[in-house]
Amino acid sequence: MNSKVTPPVEEHFPLIYRFLPLRRSTRRSTVANEEVVRSSRRKGGNGAGGITRRPNGLWMGRITLGYENGRQVRRAYYGPTAAEVRAKMAEAQAKLQTGATPVTRGRGATLAGYVREVYLPGAEHRLGPRTLLRYRELLEQHVLPTLGTKQIAKLQPGDVEALLSAKLKEPARGGVLSPGTVGHIRTALRAVLNRAIRDGLAVRNAASLASPPRVGRRELSLLKRDELQLLLESAEAHRDGPFWILLLTTGCRTGEALALRWSDINEEARTMSIGRTLHRLDGTYQLLDTKTRLSRRTVPLTELGLGALRRQKALQAKERLATKSWDGSWDGLVFRSPRGLPLNGSLLTHRFQEHLASIGLPAKFRLHDCRHQAASMLVAAGLPVREVQAVLGHASPTTTLAIYGHLVEGGQRAVAETMQQLLTFSESAGES
Numbered sequence: 001m002n003s004k005v006t007p008p009v010e011e012h013f014p015l016i017y018r019f020l021p022l023r024r025s026t027r028r029s030t031v032a033n034e035e036v037v038r039s040s041r042r043k044g045g046n047g048a049g050g051i052t053r054r055p056n057g058l059w060m061g062r063i064t065l066g067y068e069n070g071r072q073v074r075r076a077y078y079g080p081t082a083a084e085v086r087a088k089m090a091e092a093q094a095k096l097q098t099g100a101t102p103v104t105r106g107r108g109a110t111l112a113g114y115v116r117e118v119y120l121p122g123a124e125h126r127l128g129p130r131t132l133l134r135y136r137e138l139l140e141q142h143v144l145p146t147l148g149t150k151q152i153a154k155l156q157p158g159d160v161e162a163l164l165s166a167k168l169k170e171p172a173r174g175g176v177l178s179p180g181t182v183g184h185i186r187t188a189l190r191a192v193l194n195r196a197i198r199d200g201l202a203v204r205n206a207a208s209l210a211s212p213p214r215v216g217r218r219e220l221s222l223l224k225r226d227e228l229q230l231l232l233e234s235a236e237a238h239r240d241g242p243f244w245i246l247l248l249t250t251g252c253r254t255g256e257a258l259a260l261r262w263s264d265i266n267e268e269a270r271t272m273s274i275g276r277t278l279h280r281l282d283g284t285y286q287l288l289d290t291k292t293r294l295s296r297r298t299v300p301l302t303e304l305g306l307g308a309l310r311r312q313k314a315l316q317a318k319e320r321l322a323t324k325s326w327d328g329s330w331d332g333l334v335f336r337s338p339r340g341l342p343l344n345g346s347l348l349t350h351r352f353q354e355h356l357a358s359i360g361l362p363a364k365f366r367l368h369d370c371r372h373q374a375a376s377m378l379v380a381a382g383l384p385v386r387e388v389q390a391v392l393g394h395a396s397p398t399t400t401l402a403i404y405g406h407l408v409e410g411g412q413r414a415v416a417e418t419m420q421q422l423l424t425f426s427e428s429a430g431e432s
Contacts, residue, residue: 051082051085051086051089053082057080058078058079058080059078059079059080059081059082059084059085060076060077060078060085061076061077061085061086061088061089062074062075062076062077063075063077063089063092063093075092077089077092109151109152109153109196109201110148110149110150110151110152111143111144111147111148111149111150111151111152111155111192112144112148112149114152114192114196114201115139115143115144115148115192118195118199119192119195119196120132120135120136120139122195123135128288128291129279129281129286129288130279130281130288131291133281134184134188135188135191138184138185138188139188139189139192142163142167142185143163143185143188143189146163146166147159147160147163147189152193152196152201152202153201153202153203155193155202155206156206157206157207157209157210158210159206160186160189160206160207160209160210161210161211163185164182164185164186164210164212164213167181167182167185168182168213179213179214182213183212183213186207186210186212186213189207190205190207190208192207193205193206193207193208194208220369220372220376220403220404221362221364221365221366221369221372222369222372222373222376223361223362223365223373227361227362228248228373230359230360230361231244231356231359231361232245232248232304234355234359235308238355239315240348240351240352240355241308241311242308242309242311242312242315242335243257243312243335243343243348244352244367244370245304245305245308246305246308246309247367247370247371247374248370248373248374249301249302249304249305249308249374250272250299250301250305250374250391251299251371251374251375251378251391251392252272252274252299252371252393253277253368253371253393254345254348254349254367254368255277255278255279255345256274256276256277256290256295256393257334257335258277258278258333258335258342258343258345259276259277259278259287259333260272260274260333260334260335261332261333261334262313262332262334263332264334265301265309265334267306267309270300270301270306271298271299271300271301272298272299272300272301272305273297273298274290274295274296274297274298274299274393275289275290275296276288276289276290277289277290277291278342278345280344280345285330285341285342290393292393292395294389294390294393294394294395295393295395296393297390297391297393299391300391309334312334312335313334316334316336319338319340320340322338323338323339323340325339326339326340327339327340327341328340330342348367349366349367352366352367353366353367371392372403372404375388375392375400375403375404376404378391378392379404385397385400385401388400388404
């Protein structure tokens with residue numbers, strides 16, 4: 001029996017063996033290429049990835065900038081040599097340490113998105129309610145409609161200056177927006193961008209670098225001696241008269257006077273303690289602490305002021321007995337409506353202007369000008385600036401000088417001196 005001879009495997013699979021050497025050589029080539037790529041990587045420092053040579057011949061390196069919304073943010077740098085890429089990465093890391101490199105991913109945060117999603121929600125814990133409400137109003141009405149779509153990192157001082165210039169020409173009630181209001185717009189935007197820099201979204205504050213609008217000094221409206229005498233006499237018969245007299249004799253702010261409690265009045269020492277202010281926010285009244293530490297103060301009361309407070313206490317007791325709808329939730333406030341509610345500052349101002357017109361006094365004298373009238377008296381009395389600052393509750397003597405320093409010059413001093421003769425502090429009243 002003839003044994004069957006098995007032919008070589010090559011005869012059954014000639015095509016496979018024809019390509020096997022090629023496959024083996026291809027694998028060796030791939031491994032070799034991986035070794036070349038691996039050997040071309042250079043390990044960077046902390047926060048930097050490797051430097052790699054790409055197929056097109058360029059070298060590439062990456063560094064970690066930080067984290068945005070919990071995600072790592074990295075940036076790539078390219079160059080013809082590894083040394084050049086390494087230098088670019090070192091420069092970027094140095095800028096990152098000084099805050100000159102913003103941490104952003106993709107297109108970058110827009111001003112509108114940051115204001116609405118980050119700044120305003122976070123500002124509730126940093127700003128007072130009234131300041132927050134004002135910032136929101138200024139940003140939504142004046143800033144975001146024009147600059148809201150811009151990326152914060154690309155916002156330029158020229159963009160802000162163009163906005164401010166346009167706002168100075170924007171129609172408003174009674175004319176155009178005042179330079180003071182436009183300055184407040186810049187202040188609100190500057191606060192937002194300061195926070196954005198802290199959050200790594202910007203390198204510089206475009207609002208701080210933008211030139212502010214020129215705000216001229218507003219001439220203080222002061223009453224002459226006969227005008228002031230007329231106002232004081234007419235106040236005796238007006239329901240709001242005690243409130244006006246208190247402003248004229250203490251120089252306190254309207255909101256501070258509205259927040260006064262009877263427990264704040266020390267009739268024996270003839271002093272009044274100020275530590276709160278009344279605000280109407282979102283339709284409700286709120287008693288809030290004064291803005292600064294120096295706003296919390298104790299001021300002397302004149303005999304004229306004490307007399308006004310006594311009349312106010314008698315009026316309040318009479319009105320309480322006369323109404324069946326008295327609101328007892330605000331008991332303790334010095335100034336209240338006939339039904340026991342806090343007084344509305346806007347209505348007070350309106351009634352004050354109506355009263356001035358009815359007795360023939362200039363309408364340009366505002367309720368807030370009662371504070372200026374009292375301050376001018378202090379200046380004319382020759383009190384040191386720091387004492388005037390303490391009575392008025394200014395944050396610094398610089399503020400006091402900026403507003404009232406010019407009163408002692410020229411004819412203004414004569415006006416102030418006549419008021420000093422008319423409205424004297426309690427020491428003088430006690431001697432007479």
